[in-house]
Amino acid sequence: MKFIDEVRIHVTSGNGGHGSVSFRREKFIPFGGPDGGDGGRGGSVYLVAQASLNTLIDFRYQRRYRAENGHGGAGRQMTGRAGHDQEIKVPVGTLIYDDDTRELLGDLRIEGERLLVAQSGRGGHGNLSYKSSTNRAPRQFEKGAAGEERNLRLELRLLADVGLLGLPNAGKSTLIRAVSAARPKVADYPFTTLYPNLGVVRVATHESFVLADIPGLIPGASEGAGLGTRFLKHLSRTRLLLHLVDMAPVDESDPAANIRALEAELAAYSPALAERPRWLVVNKSDLFPEEAAAARFQQIREALQWQGPAFLISAASGAGCEALVYAIWQTLPDLPPAPDPKQTEDWGDESDEDEVLEAWQGDDLNVKWEENEA
Structure with missing residues (x-):
């Protein structure tokens, strides 16, 4: 399907x-x-x-x-x-x-x-x-x-409380696998995620929230690069965005510069979405010794002059994920509800859905709803 x-x-x-x-x-x-x-x-x-x-x-x-x-x-x-x-x-x-x-x-x-x-x-x-x-x-x-x-x-438009935003291979799919029972595809090449995934993160008995993972964005996405901004609309109902960044990119790019580039793409797509509450989540701390990871994390925050909540995690090992989940759970009740959809929007051509479908031939694409059994 x-x-x-x-x-x-x-x-x-x-x-x-x-x-x-x-x-x-x-x-x-x-x-x-x-x-x-x-x-x-x-x-x-x-x-x-x-x-x-x-x-x-x-x-x-x-x-x-x-x-x-x-x-x-x-x-x-x-x-x-x-x-x-x-x-x-x-x-x-x-x-x-x-x-x-x-x-x-x-x-x-x-x-x-x-x-x-x-x-x-x-x-x-x-x-x-x-x-x-x-x-x-x-x-x-x-x-x-x-x-x-x-x-x-x-x-x-998917119904989710929290949305994951980041470059390809930042670890979004790994994070959603770590905190929920959703099992999106994970691989060591870009654009592994070709469609949105939903995971139900269960914090306690009768206490949970829904986390959405969308395909990664790249600079120029608002002009159609990569998968463009086709799936950004699925974040429109979220109340909180987690900006996930790789602290040691394979291409040796600057994590702070990557964050600024995606902020510009988000603002170009939707100023309202760019103003949504957004937390910084620095991933892949397991690649460094504990002190070196903490120092690099602090360096990224200072380069961005980040004033909001920030977390250092390793989605692969699970380090820091529990603290992130509980912080989200405690904050969500105080966040405003997602705004109602606009009356008019910039619609694409009728051929858009056909072009995307052709590009996905051979993949079994479907949204997965999973609940954490823990």
Whole structure:
């Protein structure tokens, strides 16, 4: 299964049924009068959030959805049957936009939450509705109203409390493996992570938070370098960002310069996201003796003039990870909730999802939800 987080679909609600023209015809009742029933309403189209889904891949193969039309009325004042509603299941965390007006229609964050996206057509009146003292034998009827059509854009944004941000091979996937039961791919080459991963970090009984790992960014990402900023939107719901940095990069680059470069990319993508609370996490302390690692950690903080929280860890050995997890757990209740999505956004071309899918051929891409068994 592929991880697809953005699709476009077309939905159409059902037309209302036509009203009926009918007159009562029974023995010994010569002037029975009109008895044509109304038409039934058409079916509406709803989007329903379902937690068991974690990708929009199904919409790659079916893009048009239509609810059932209402049935016409009949004699003896019988109203036509209403059309069945069409319920479309989407992952929790899906944003729904009108693709023509770019209006945000809804944000499904809760399991079972429903959103009406196409209103059913109203059923037409039968000739019984037109009976009056001056019109005793009406032959008028009303046609059912047409259903509503809409082009929709669905965008999946993962629901996570904390997001990991950093260069490729900074150790983000190793960290999420160390603190949760998620098992993203880890290797010694860049861009090992090609899709977002989620891990549930369990701190105590009934106490946990969700950590999101996205593919690594590189300088120039806002202009499309590497995987660009395609997955940065998955950090938009997070309340805290962990800026993970390798204290001893293989290319011998300056860790402080790497942090500044990614800060610039983050600000270029979204000034609001750049202002989100961000902690510095310096990784791979196991590569140095304890005193040397502490000295290098202090050197990086001074070079950045970092005033916020900072942690020295080793995701590979687990050193410092427990202190980081408990600090996050204690801080999250005091952080403001994630802001609501914007009403309009800069949308990419419709071909974007196809280009990314082609680039990922051969990989089993899927978001993994795992809980730490500890």
